[in-house]
Amino acid sequence: MGQIFPPSFGLYAKLTLLGALLVVVGACLAWRGAVTDPHRLDEPVSQPVPFSHKHHVDDDGIDCRFCHSSVETSSFAGIPPISTCMTCHSQLFTDAPVLKPLIDSWKTGVPLRWNRVYQLPDFVYFNHSIHIAKGVGCVSCHGRIDRMPLTRRVVSLSMDWCVNCHRDPQKFLRPREEVFDLAWQPKDQQTLGDKLVREYGIDTRRMTDCSLCHR
Structure with a gap:
């Protein structure tokens, strides 16, 4: 009975599979590089001018909204x-x-x-204004930025980190008038949070829906 495939077919098949594997691995590495923030946690980010939030916010008392004027109305805080x-x-x-x-x-x-300190991948939808409207303070994501001579990232922005807040938003909510007060501390966060969830109309049943952040 004649041979269906030529002797070299096995070699070509192996090379094809190897090439496909290399493409998949390369795509995975490229994706990881695209979605990974280049800055380490607590590592100051170099800027063309070494802007000090500590000096401007803590020493001079400048409100966040003076510089980040769109933070309450836009998905982007604004430079x-x-x-x-x-x-x-x-x-x-x-x-x-x-x-x-x-x-x-x-x-x-x-x-x-300016060099971005916080960078989310393109497939993640994030809106600054809705978080502020629902009582999430600046400090929840940016830490005590009023104490930073040079700006650094203090949270991972990983999916697990975001979902941790979305599962139990009452642990992080504050009155809207305290959103920009970085030193504010609640007396009883759980009681306050439960009250604000109801007051702000937050539907906790939908807070972990995929479509909320991936649109």
Whole structure:
């Protein structure tokens, strides 16, 4: 009986399977690289100007919303334009070498390229405004940023971390008027949280639905 496949068929089949395996492994590595935040926890992120939240927020008492003006109305907290910085720095520390990139940007119109501290993959939907509207404080995700001379990431932003809050939101909610008070502490979080879940109309039955974050 004649041979159906040529002798070299086995070699070609093995090479094809090996190639397919390499493609799958490469795709997995590329996906992991795309969704993994390049910054380690508690590692200060280098910026063109070493902006200090501690100085601006804690020392000078500047409210988060002065710079992040869209945080209550938009899905994105917003990076302040140079004009916001120059509200003060057109008069203060104008000759400071550390602020030269800021001054140059203002004069030339070439924007500064800030490095993202928090980065979610494209397949995750996140909206800043809804979290603030439901009483999630800045400190829950950003930590005591008012104590950071240089901004760093303090939470993993992993799916498990997010779901942990979505399973029990009452553990993290606060009155809306306290959302931007980074030092605020509740007397009885469980009782307050249960009350706010009802008051804010949070449907805890849907908080872990996949479609909530993956649209």
